[in-house]
Amino acid sequence: MKILFFTGKGGVGKSTNSALRAVHLASGGHRVLLNSIDPAHNLHDIFKMPLSEKPKEIAPGLQVIETDLNVWVKKYLKDMEQEFKNVYRYMEAFNLHKYFKILKYSPGIEEYAVLLAMENTLQRYQDKDYIIFDTPPTALTLKFLALPKVSLLWLKELASFREQILKKKDIVAKIHRKNAEVCADPVLERIEHLIQRYERISDLLTDEKKTSVHIVLNNDSLSLAESEDIFREVTNLGIKVTTVILNKFNGSGDSPKDLEKHFKGTELLTLPAGEGECTGLETLTSFPLPAPPV
Amino acid sequence: MQLKERIRQTLAGIRWFFEDMQQVNRDKATGIIDYEIQQMENIFSLLVCGSFIGMASPPVHLTLQLLPVMEREVIQLFNSVTTARDALGELSEMLGEP
Numbered sequence: 180m181k182i183l184f185f186t187g188k189g190g191v192g193k194s195t196n197s198a199l200r201a202v203h204l205a206s207g208g209h210r211v212l213l214n215s216i217d218p219a220h221n222l223h224d225i226f227k228m229p230l231s232e233k234p235k236e237i238a239p240g241l242q243v244i245e246t247d248l249n250v251w252v253k254k255y256l257k258d259m260e261q262e263f264k265n266v267y268r269y270m271e272a273f274n275l276h277k278y279f280k281i282l283k284y285s286p287g288i289e290e291y292a293v294l295l296a297m298e299n300t301l302q303r304y305q306d307k308d309y310i311i312f313d314t315p316p317t318a319l320t321l322k323f324l325a326l327p328k329v330s331l332l333w334l335k336e337l338a339s340f341r342e343q344i345l346k347k348k349d350i351v352a353k354i355h356r357k358n359a360e361v362c363a364d365p366v367l368e369r370i371e372h373l374i375q376r377y378e379r380i381s382d383l384l385t386d387e388k389k390t391s392v393h394i395v396l397n398n399d400s401l402s403l404a405e406s407e408d409i410f411r412e413v414t415n416l417g418i419k420v421t422t423v424i425l426n427k428f429n430g431s432g433d434s435p436k437d438l439e440k441h442f443k444g445t446e447l448l449t450l451p452a453g454e455g456e457c458t459g460l461e462t463l464t465s466f467p468l469p470a471p472p473v
Numbered sequence: 474m475q476l477k478e479r480i481r482q483t484l485a486g487i488r489w490f491f492e493d494m495q496q497v498n499r500d501k502a503t504g505i506i507d508y509e510i511q512q513m514e515n516i517f518s519l520l521v522c523g524s525f526i527g528m529a530s531p532p533v534h535l536t537l538q539l540l541p542v543m544e545r546e547v548i549q550l551f552n553s554v555t556t557a558r559d560a561l562g563e564l565s566e567m568l569g570e571p
Contacts, residue, residue, distance in 0.1 A: 255534075262541045282537070285524075291534040326532065333531035337520065337539075344513045351503045351510070365542040366517075373538060 180307055180389065184324075186314045186413075187395035188405040192426040194221035195457050196395050196450070197313040202463045205241035209308040213243045214300050216293055217315045220245040225458050234304075238460060242307075244300070251292040251299075256283055290323040297323070298380065317405060321412050327381040328416060334374045341367045384418050391421035394442070398428055403441065410442050420445050427452040511549065518543065518550040 185197035194215065201213040212234065215222045222245055223230040226237055232250065234242040259282070282288070293315065304310060314320040345364055384390050392413050396406040410420055423442045425435055429452045439447050450468075457466060521539050523530030530536065540547070556563045 259537050259541075266541045266544050282533075285533045287533045291532070330532055330535055333535055337517070337531070340513070340517055340520070344510055344517065347506055347510050347513070351506050354499050354503050366539065366546070369539055369542045373535065 180301075180305060181309050182301070182383070182390045183309060183311045184314055184320070184390075184392045185311065185395060186317065186320050186392060186409055188397075188402045189316055191395045191397045191402055192450075193395040194225055194313045196393070196424055196426060197311050198222060198225045199457070199463055199466055199468050200393075201241055201243070201309070201311050202238065202460065203468045204309050204311075205238055206464060209240060210306065211241045211309045211311065212300070212304045212307045213241065213311045213313065214296075215243075215245045215313040216248070216296055217313055218248050222313060225463070227459050238464075242304075246296045246300070248289065248292045248296065251296045252283055252288055255288075255292060255295060287322075290319055290326055293319065293323040294326050294380070301383070317409055321409065324384065324413065324418060325416055327377045327384065330377045331374065331381060334370055334377065338367065338370045338374065341370060385416070387419040391419050393422045393424060394420060394445075395424045395426050397426055398431065398433060398438075403433070403438070407441055410445075422446045422448055425449045511553075514546050515550050515553050518546045522547070522550075 183197075183200065185193040185200070187193045194217070197213060197215075201211050205211045213222065215230075220230070222243055226243060228235070228237075230243055230245040232244060232247055234244050237243050297312065300310060300312075315323075341364065345367065392409075394406050394409055396402045406423065410423070413420055420442065423438070423445050425438060425447060428435070428449045435447050435449050453466070457463065519526075519528065521531065521536055521543065524533055524536060
């Protein structure tokens with residue numbers, strides 16, 4: 180299974196490009212899932228049909244989903260609330276549990292919801308040859324791609340600190356000649372479980388053979404500047420940027436050759452500005468797409 | 474028979490005395506480490522829950538995933554608030570009489 184992320188500045192055509200790639204891969208006989216994790220979905224407009232969380236077979240071998248991030252935020256908070264209630268049950272006497280509702284406005288919850296949605300998609304659709312993600316705006320995309328690594332940094336520090344505490348507890352237990360070893364620490368167990376989980380995601384994202392990022396840009400300075408930022412940040416995270424797609428190229432501005440020096444180690448694809456809108460399955464299928472290095 | 478019983482009781486008393494002495498010495502030896510452990514656990518709880526009081530902290534989702542297994546640590550942290558203004562008193566209590 181290969182995972183492709185299409186990202187870029189708003190309005191450059193990342194949804195169209197992800198749809199084009201999905202359609203062409205499916206027509207080549209591959210099993211493809213195209214998933215929009217952008218809160219402002221475009222795929223239903225591109226394919227001209229209603230889409231939802233439920234996969235819809237658009238063409239032979241091609242299924243499309245529009246993930247509702249609010250559903251994932253709600254699911255996550257509901258699960259957490261239940262776990263909190265089980266442990267801190269006495270809080271219900273003071274109706275304090277009502278305050279958990281405000282957690283949905285906590286910073287970081289949205290990117291965690293995107294990560295959960297991505298994780299779920301990867302687990303659920305393992306039979307696919309390609310899973311293509313049409314990503315949210317740049318800031319959210321970079322945050323969710325960085326989340327596994329940031330989480331791992333914290334978790335490893337917390338694990339090391341917790342181990343120091345347990346080592347000292349072990350010394351005390353030995354002085355008191357308590358026969359039993361210090362009991363298993365639930366906090367360290369939970370931290371280790373989370374480390375395993377985030378290492379699995381991080382390994383997958385940084386595996387060049389499985390995961391690739393495709394940056395879509397137009398030939399204007401703002402789009403180029405944001406694409407350079409994305410390229411730098413994603414590369415720093417250890418995730419491979421495979422292609423840079425110069426979309427709607429009309430011959431003006433920098434030539435594709437000039438752009439190549441900004442994105443070293445990637446392949447630059449140029450898509451000419453077409454006449455009319457690139458929507459509907461028929462138009463997408465007949466669009467001449469340059470062979471991608473996927 | 475009575476003498477034998479009295480000797481047995483006396484020996485048992487002496488054994489208890491030394492066992493108690495040993496326990497007191499062990500408690501004195503581990504008192505400082507216990508205090509250190511408690512403070513380390515407080516710092517750990519502060520690190521995890523720091524976002525609630527404006528400190529640098531892990532992403533919120535990590536805090537939320539760790540809190541359900543940290544009931545004891547959180548209670549301990551709340552309890553330490555009552556002695557936070559008298560750290561010197563707490564320290565001297567731990568060190569024992571001069």
